[in-house]
Amino acid sequence: GAWSKGDKSLVGFKPAAFTSRGYVFVSVNYRLTTSKIKFPVHAYDVAKAVGWVWRNGPLYGADPKTLFLMGHSAGCHLAAVVADDPAYLAAEGLGPRAVKGVIDLDTAVYDLSLLAARNGGTLPSPYVETFGNDPADWVRASPVSHVRAGRGIAPQLVAYSGSPVNPLIGYDFRREQAVLYASALRGAGVKTRLLAAPFKTHAEINREFGIVGDPVTEACFAFLAGILKDLV
Numbered sequence: 001g002a003w004s005k006g007d008k009s010l011v012g013f014k015p016a017a018f019t020s021r022g023y024v025f026v027s028v029n030y031r032l033t034t035s036k037i038k039f040p041v042h043a044y045d046v047a048k049a050v051g052w053v054w055r056n057g058p059l060y061g062a063d064p065k066t067l068f069l070m071g072h073s074a075g076c077h078l079a080a081v082v083a084d085d086p087a088y089l090a091a092e093g094l095g096p097r098a099v100k101g102v103i104d105l106d107t108a109v110y111d112l113s114l115l116a117a118r119n120g121g122t123l124p125s126p127y128v129e130t131f132g133n134d135p136a137d138w139v140r141a142s143p144v145s146h147v148r149a150g151r152g153i154a155p156q157l158v159a160y161s162g163s164p165v166n167p168l169i170g171y172d173f174r175r176e177q178a179v180l181y182a183s184a185l186r187g188a189g190v191k192t193r194l195l196a197a198p199f200k201t202h203a204e205i206n207r208e209f210g211i212v213g214d215p216v217t218e219a220c221f222a223f224l225a226g227i228l229k230d231l232v
Contacts, residue, residue, distance in 0.1 A: 003042055003074045003130040004033040013210025017217060024062035026053055030078065033130045039141050042130075043088050046078045050099070051092030066231060068101045068224060069154075072206035076107035080143035080181070083154050096152040101227045103220050104158045106197075106205050108173045110181035111145075112138035118173060147184045155191035157223040158182045159216060161205045162198030174202065191227075195219055 008027040018025040030045035031037050054064045071079035082088045083102045089095060109115060112131060116123045116138060123131060123138070131141050139145045147153065160178035175196075182194040197205050197216050208214050 001032070001074055002126045003039070006032070006074075012207055015210075017210030017221075021221060024057065024060055026057075026062075038132065039130050039137070040088070042074075043078055043081050043085075044091060046082050047088035047092050047094075050082065050089060051094060054092070054094060054098060064098075066100055066228060067098060068103065068227075069099055070103040070105070070220075071107075072105040072209075073107055073202065076104045077109045077143065080104050080107070080110065080156070081141065081146065083156070084143045084146040084151075086146075086151065096154065099154040100231065101154050101224060102156040103223070104156055104178075104181075105209070105216075106159060106161045106174055106178075106202055108177055109141070110143050110177045112142045114177070114180070115173060144181050144184050147181075147188045147190070149188040151188070153185070153188065153190045155223075155227055156182075156185055157193045157195055157220055158185070159195040159197055159205060159220070161200045161202045162196075193219075193223055 008029045011027050015025045015027075026049070028046065028049035030042045030049075033042075050067070050069070053062065053067060057064045057067070069079040069083055071077070079102055083096065083099050086096050089098055109127065112123065112127065113135060115127065116135070122128070122133070131137055158178050158181055160174045178194060182192050185192040195216065200208065200216065205216055209217050209220075211217065
């Protein structure tokens with residue numbers, strides 16, 4: 001929802017997909033972009049939700065020691081930046097290792113500075129509303145800027161769709177961003193899987209998650225299972 005619309009009730013097939021496999025599924029909201037709400041408010045809200053789950057999860061049968069993040073599009077960006085930049089979880093008294101894995105579903109803003117460079121030096125209008133025009137703010141908001149070796153960043157599955165090339169930008173920006181981000185993670189020693197889904201649009205990779213037999217869904221659960229196996 002471009003950080004400006006959407007609701008935690010719009011989860012499609014995800015709750016059944018997770019709970020049928022023994023996971024506790026939690027969908028969260030964050031304050032949406034307005035004239036007064038800008039980044040990083042959204043990321044602090046997501047971190048606050050993580051803190052709530054960490055403290056209250058056992059009441060619902062959840063083990064906070066096996067906590068994963070997942071997001072699509074704007075939510076993907078927020079999941080990644082909360083996992084990579086320790087400032088957000090630190091505000092909740094948690095460190096990066098509180099998150100054991102991240103599923104990143106298709107965003108164009110792992111690196112906002114690159115997105116701006118590809119757009120003639122400025123962000124496309126939907127992004128300006130949330131991130132502004134200051135290049136320093138773009139760096140702060142970019143997950144890739146916070147990837148460091150030894151930081152305890154959780155393993156990540158980075159999936160990208162085969163959405164048509166954006167006519168305003170003129171290149172496959174989601175693929176480029178995903179490849180760049182996965183490379184940065186691997187370079188920092190973070191266990192990473194890059195998952196191409198050229199057979200899906202940006203909307204479909206999210207909307208179809210949880211459908212029985214969906215290849216992206218199956219790949220994501222295999223990724224999570226591998227992490228859980230390593231934690232035993």
